[in-house]
Amino acid sequence: MAQTIAQIITAETSLICEAGTGTGKTLAYLVPAVLSKRKVVLSTGTRALQDQLFRHDLPLVLAALNSAARVALLKGRSNYLCQYRLERALGRAARLNRDLRADLSRVRDWAQVTTSGDIAECQIAENASVWPLVTSTLDNCLAQDCPRLNRCHPQAARRQAQEADIVIVNHHLLCANFALQLNQVGAVIPEPQCWIIDEAHQLPEIAMQFFGLALSTKQVLDLTDDLVTAADSEHDLIGSAPGLSAAVTALTTAAHTLHQAFANVTGRVAWQDLDDPEPILRVLAQLGEALTAVADSLTAVAGQNKEWDRGRERCADLLKRLARLAAPPSEADADWVRWVDVQNWGMRLHLTPLDVAPIFAALREQAPATWILTSATMTVGGSFDHFARQMGWGAEVRTASWDSPFDYPRQALWFLPPDMPDPSTAQYTQRVAVIARELITIAQGRTFLLFTSHRALREVAAQFDTPSFGYPLLIQGSAPRAALLDRFRSLGNAVLLGSTSFWEGVDVRGEALSCVIIDKLPFAMPDDPILRAKIAALQRQGLNPFLEYQLPHAVIALKQGAGRLIRDDTDRGLFVVCDPRLLTRRYGTAFFNSLPPMTRTQELAAVRAFMQPPETLTPAVKPIKRRRARTIKKTEDN
Ligand code: SF4
Structure with a gap:
């Protein structure tokens, strides 16, 4: 290579x-x-x-x-300390709560000694609330107008x-x-x-x-916050910008009204699926008017305050985005999808290229x-x-x-649980929980149970999270990802329940991870607005979206999930895909042909034999015969 x-x-x-x-x-x-x-x-x-x-x-x-x-x-x-914003935050520290003030003092001390300003060097969690106060964004950076440019x-x-x-x-x-x-x-x-x-x-x-375009209520509220902060620190300028305070208040209200306009929407939704976009378009128009009013007020005080001048540029940029995002669909949009993401923190409008x-x-x-x-x-x-x-x-x-140099047929066993119901049936997740529980016992913990949906993760987590579970249980979301992984490695017999973020980029070597169980084939959510638009675009081109896009994506995702198991040439482990479609649908072969050549079985007895500690293996099961074990019994029977 x-x-x-x-x-x-x-x-x-x-x-x-x-x-x-x-x-x-x-x-x-x-x-x-x-x-x-x-x-x-x-x-x-x-x-x-x-x-x-x-x-x-x-x-x-x-x-x-x-x-x-x-x-x-x-x-x-956003990974670097911004000296200008740190000074500004320190100037307003009295208004912050006690925890934030404590973190801010630690950042101030670290700022004296850091040469890189890389916040990963500072011993404060990377998701701490202090970081947005002392780091910059493309929107709020003053760039060449910054008084701290020489220490940036x-x-x-x-x-x-x-x-x-x-x-x-x-x-x-x-x-x-x-x-x-x-x-x-x-x-x-x-x-x-x-x-x-x-x-x-x-x-x-x-x-x-x-490569797409987006506008969020958070961007607007960050702008109003920055304008208010700049005004507070420059009391003498407030008198010279009489309309600004009222205009900023109106813009804040317009951002909140926009979020409220999506009260009946949660998560990612295509614009075309909104029940009635007309009221939303009216709210977007009000947002545009409020942005224009703020920009006009800032024009009246141009040159008096660098943050206000930057604010005017930000208004212009937001207005440009808004004009494109709220424009009626045109032919130029054919290869783009317009969608919204509505969350507790606010909402974001997107225009995303499909190709x-x-x-x-x-x-x-x-x-x-x-x-x-x-x-x-x-x-x-x-x-x-x-x-x-x-x-x-x-x-x-x-x-x-x-190819990987690992001896997959010997090091890994791929178990396909027999008699699983179709994943679309109501009892499917329950059956996954039952088989997973049995396999976790066989593996003596040491398992990643990876889900394709948060709903299934929550359902199984609720069942497993009891004193009688028998192994340390780590659930995604209960602690930061890195902390969960550290605990998983050090405990040695833990069970980790995770979704997408644990399918990739996780490296647990040795016996602590001896079993990876996947609940379903990782096809993307069919109701996702980008996926639906992509499918429609491929259909327009006369292509088969499943074969061209959905299946290859799922194959790559499953390869990633399987890749968590064998990390070096001494690792051994059990890989389990509960989804019966691997065997019942023709496309199953695409997965088998793409994943490493693990020994495959549907026999629980073979799993038990494989998972015995090496010193207890009897000659009869050590090793599992390669030819026999690599065949899939059910497939042969068919
Ligand atoms: S130039 Fe931007 S990032 Fe650098 S110190 Fe100034 S505001 Fe912060």
């Missing part, structure tokens, strides 16, 4: 490649990246993986190669990235950067000669979020470079077509794959 990537970088072409778990994928791209002596931007899925590359993997490679390559870590601006951490991080040979970013920043590039607003990531994108299977979905392939193709044309996209889960039935199509690549791009 390293040799192939080195050739691709030298030839200045591009590569899409899959490397199974345990291949050493990270080293295989880091070594040629360092040796190439070119400017390389590396992107990975999460900030945690970014930190791992920056603090561990890359230093190892640089030392081994005796390289003096300059490396920079670049995150989104986000700016310093960007400068370092400009000067570095290798820059490590994450996909969210990468896609935000591409969106800026497309809008010709000015990119934050320096243009490299080579992009290396790990966990690349996530890129198309993340890109959809960033990011042309956008990526345009980006590649705009700034030609080598692209290396890699992941452990890209192919479906050995083909890269699904991924390449989403990224706008045709047959011209080179593809390659390297």
Whole structure:
């Protein structure tokens, strides 16, 4: 893999490649990246993986190669302390509650010693309420007008990235950067000669979020908060902006009214499915009027206060978004979906592109470079077509794959519980709970039970969360994800119930995780507005949405879920998919052909034998005979 990537970088072409778990994928791209002596931007899925590359993997490679390559870590601006907002928050500390004041003092102390300003270095939880007070957003940053520009951490991080040979970013920043590039607003990531994108299977979905347009009530309320804060700190200016206070109050009311207009809606809903959009359009028009009134009041005091001047630009930006989001549907919107997300905190209006392939193709044309996209889960039935199509690549791009070196037939047993009802039946989740309970006992805890829906997770959690359960039970949402994983590793016999966020990017090696149970095949929710619009768009093109989109997505998701089990060559484990459709539907073979070649069985006795501690195994069950166990009894019978 390293040799192939080195050739691709030298030839200045591009590569899409899959490397199974345990291949050493990270080293295989880091070594040629360092040796190439070119400017390389590396992107990975999460900030945690970014930190791992920056603090561990890359230093190892640089030392081994005796390289003096300059490396920079670049995150989104909300990951850095904003000196200006910290000062402003300290000035208003008396108005904060005691906990916030305590956290603010800790941030102030840390601000004296940090050189990077990366909030991950500060010993305060990353979801603490203090962070929005002392970090900036694209909306509220004063940029060139900032009085603290010379001590600005986000700016310093960007400068370092400009000067570095290798820059490590994450996909969210990468896609935000591409969106800026497309809008010709000015990119934050320096243009490299080579992009290396790990966990690349996530890129198309993340890109959809960033290449679209959105407007939230929170954005509006953040603006009014910032305007009020600026006014409070500049009492003498209030007199010179008499209409501003009333206009800001009216805008705050308009934002709350907009949220209330969706009182009968929860979650993600397509605009076209709203019962009666007319009243909502009227509320949006009122929001537009309120924004215009604030902008006019701010124009009257232009040049007197930098935050007010920035506020005027923010009003203009919000008005532009509003005009597009509230406009009647047009032909230009055919490949976009308009939808709303309504939550307790407020609501967000979205316009999302259904196909990011042309956008990526345009980006590649705009700034030609080598692209290396890699992941452990890209192919479906050995083909890269699904991924390449989403990224706008045709047959011209080179593809390659390297299988995992693990001995899956020996190390993993894939159990398909017999006689499970169809997942659409009312008793399905109950049956999952029963079989999961039995398997957890066999595995002596040490299990991830992964769900495709929060509803099923809650239902099973309510049943298991009793004193008689017998094993430590960790439930998603009861603590931060990282804390749950730390506890899972240290307990050694815990059972973790999780949904989507535990399907990917979780690495638990050794016996603590010996069983992964999946409740259902991970098909996306059919009522999701983006999925429905995507299906309709594919139908319009005369394509089969299930085969072209839904099935490949589910296969990749199941590959990710299965990937949690065997993390090194000494791991052994049981993989369970409760969903009977794997055997009863023809598409089941797409999953079997795409996942690692685990031994498969429907016999509970084989599971018991496999899960016995190695020292107690009798010659009769050690090992399970490969040929017999790899067949699926039921399928053979059919
Ligand atoms: S330039 Fe922006 S991020 Fe930097 S200190 Fe000023 S407001 Fe904060």
